[in-house]
Amino acid sequence: KQEVTQIPAALSVPEGENLVLNCSFTDSAIYNLQWFRQDPGKGLTSLLLIQSSQREQTSGRLNASLDKSSGRSTLYIAASQPGDSATYLCAVNRGGGGADGLTFGKGTHLIIQP
Amino acid sequence: GAGVSQSPSNKVTEKGKDVELRCDPISGHTALYWYRQSLGQGLEFLIYFQGNSAPDKSGLPSDRFSAERTGGSVSTLTIQRTQQEDSAVYLCASTPEGYGYTFGSGTRLTVV
Numbered sequence: 001k002q003e004v005t006q007i008p009a010a011l012s013v014p015e016g017e018n019l020v021l022n023c024s025f026t027d028s029a030i031y032n033l034q035w036f037r038q039d040p041g042k043g044l045t046s047l048l049l050i051q052s053s054q055r056e057q058t059s060g061r062l063n064a065s066l067d068k069s070s071g072r073s074t075l076y077i078a079a080s081q082p083g084d085s086a087t088y089l090c091a092v093n094r095g096g097g098g099a100d101g102l103t104f105g106k107g108t109h110l111i112i113q114p
Numbered sequence: 115g116a117g118v119s120q121s122p123s124n125k126v127t128e129k130g131k132d133v134e135l136r137c138d139p140i141s142g143h144t145a146l147y148w149y150r151q152s153l154g155q156g157l158e159f160l161i162y163f164q165g166n167s168a169p170d171k172s173g174l175p176s177d178r179f180s181a182e183r184t185g186g187s188v189s190t191l192t193i194q195r196t197q198q199e200d201s202a203v204y205l206c207a208s209t210p211e212g213y214g215y216t217f218g219s220g221t222r223l224t225v226v
Binding site for chain 2: 041046104
């Protein structure tokens with residue numbers, strides 16, 4: 001059964017710092033990996049999607065990498081801002097749908113101090 | 115529409131009442147998922163639709179919960195005889211399978 005682990009569980013840094021969030025998964029047979037952001041009491045906003053054949057994706061100040069063989073992904077946030085404060089979730093998609101189709105990590109709760 | 119639409123965004127109901135939550139997925143997305151997120155918890159899978167059929171209902175917490183999807187589009191999640199432990203944010207997502215998931219903004223259900 002796929003397991004997704006996110007480290008750290010929580011992170012608090014001063015504004016302007018670059019930071020890295022880590023995600024690891026136990027089964028490398030995945031279709032893609034997706035990073036989401038969730039603000040308190042809200043839904044999930046997709047940040048980046050990396051297909052299994054890709055190594056990285058970039059959007060603005062965000063860069064996500066994928067090393068499928070080692071079961072790891074990182075989300076790099078450059079020049080962090082207070083508005084980046086949220087919970088960041090990593091999810092791996094094995095395809096085929098169902099309860100195991102998309103497996104989430106427990107998230108990293110990020111606070112950017114002004 | 116451009117995204118996944120859920121309604122209502124907030125619902126407060128009395129214990130014992132029935133509630134119906136609606137999800138309007140992105141047009142053409144064949145797969146639709148319902149998740150539940152209780153306060154401070156991770157996402158809990160409820161049910162998955164492929165087209166109008168639900169091959170995986172394994173996550174429904176009890177027989178008070180049911181869901182349907184019609185026309186390969188709109189889905190409704192019904193909770194009968196609501197209990198306080200049903201209070202949570204209910205999230206819907208759709209995907210064209212093998213690609214990314216798009217989530218709605220959720221319905222915050224409060225049972226008083």
